[in-house]
Amino acid sequence: MGIRLYQEPRLENPVMVASWPGIGNIGIIAVDTLREMLGAEEFGEIEPWHFFYPKRVLIRKGVLECLEFPGSKFYFRTMERGDLILFVGEEQPAEGGRVYAEGKKAYCMANLVLDVAEKFKCRRIYTSGAAVALTHHTMKPRVWAVPNSEGLIREIRGYENTVLMSDIEGTGGQGNITGLNGLLLGVAKRRGLEAICLMGEIPVYLQGLPLSYPKASKSVLEVLSRDLEIEVNLDKLDELDEKIEPGIEEFYRQIPLEVRGQLDRLRHVTYTEPSEPGPITEEEEQRIMQEVEKFFKRRGEGG
């Protein structure tokens, strides 16, 4: 169980951006788009067999040719203002049918990723995922940022379209980041490494659908590219969003009118300042959440 580096690039003052799949594949799409746009080069991987069940077998003329596992790969790109290491995990090493990693394997995977970060003296780690929010799919998703050290809060307050947990209505600064996108932040803290998790908002009613939500990936990349001072063409994400949008609209039309009526009100929630409350009261928020939950419960029961 270990890391295989095919080469050891000379990197200056690098930052690592890591992601695994999660709700709406928001983080993984953001990091993968960054990888593609920058033409980042693969330079290593985490050996997969201890972590994953294989994903594909190839048999030719009765002889087993190869067995493929979900990838956990490292890429690099030298940049003018600090180099980049990207880590893309194709799956979370989950057990027993769970979607998100937890326990020993998750901890081990997080440590292996951070071993590479430390080997190349990364000054910071970013992870990325989804923030399930009371928002509407026609709205521009905000980015929720969670740092692992107090010293980063001031910097985050300067990011555009970004909120801290304490800015989110009704959270009181509390919450959870499930799976490796969150765990990496904690393990980095334990090792004294600076890390921030950037989570793109996904509407609460879309969280259970097997859909990607590139609109939120775009919000994450906007924040990340500004912070890293790199230019990334995000047209690809707009194109992907255009393909997915009709499916979301179709699903939205299937939501019963009384629930949809409540959700429609979210179209008009604006956040001029992160901490400013929108036009929906806390009581109304609770009612919307209850209606959405009821709808999904009925749907799950085949009603």
Next chain:
Amino acid sequence: MSLGDPAGIYRAPELRQSSLVLGWSDDAGGVGRKVTEYLNRKLKGQEVAEIDPEDFFSLGGVAVRSDLAQFPESKFYACQAHELVVFRSDPPRVEWYRFLNSILDVAECHCRVKELCILGAMVTASAHTTPRQLFAVFDSAETKGSLSQYGLVGDMDYQTPPGERPTLNSFLLWIAKGRNLRALSLWVPIPFYLARVEDAQAQKKVLSFLDERLNLRIDFSDLNQEIQEQNEKLAQARSLSPEIDDYIHRLESNLMLSDEENGELIKKIESSLRERS
């Protein structure tokens, strides 16, 4: 993550150059379980080692099957006179790579296994009266060449379809290949309506190959009797139910049944075999 040896060895068998036959307890048609049981019974297999279930199975309770509480078992049996090792196990739920390597560690280090034969069943939309073939996937072209005289169907092209995962047998074959252990994975077709009951004919097909390959000289008269009884029961079910007869006749003519008809046939055959047993 603990990487201690999960295998317990009761006694070191006196083997010089053995073969390992591996079967999973939950195979379709009872192939893995019945073939390994049959080999142990006929060849006087003695339990020599086991793999501790703790790290590989969910032990939050017990499953109940056929009114009995079950507990995962992963045991090795040695048939010393025949240079044969038999391994039967429930398929592990987690830590597959470690589990499969543990099997081969015991096999190679303690039992001097030089060849691995993995048993598998594939559920097909065919009738029980259709002559059975035995399909095989090999670790290498050399192994395939060395086993060409046994009538195995070994020209399969396959890749995992999207949304599906490879079988545990492919995973094990790949690990054996990486360890340079000669290995093959056998696939015997099971008519879908016999998948949840025992398919004696499929078991015989596999056992006949093993008998010839490993020079076991097994007397199959009891199994032949079982096959004959099962065929009679199925023939009787056909004669008593025009619907069953029609469904099987259509399968014999390579015609597909609808999902509803498949379900109906499974139900009727299973209840018919239960009534007559």
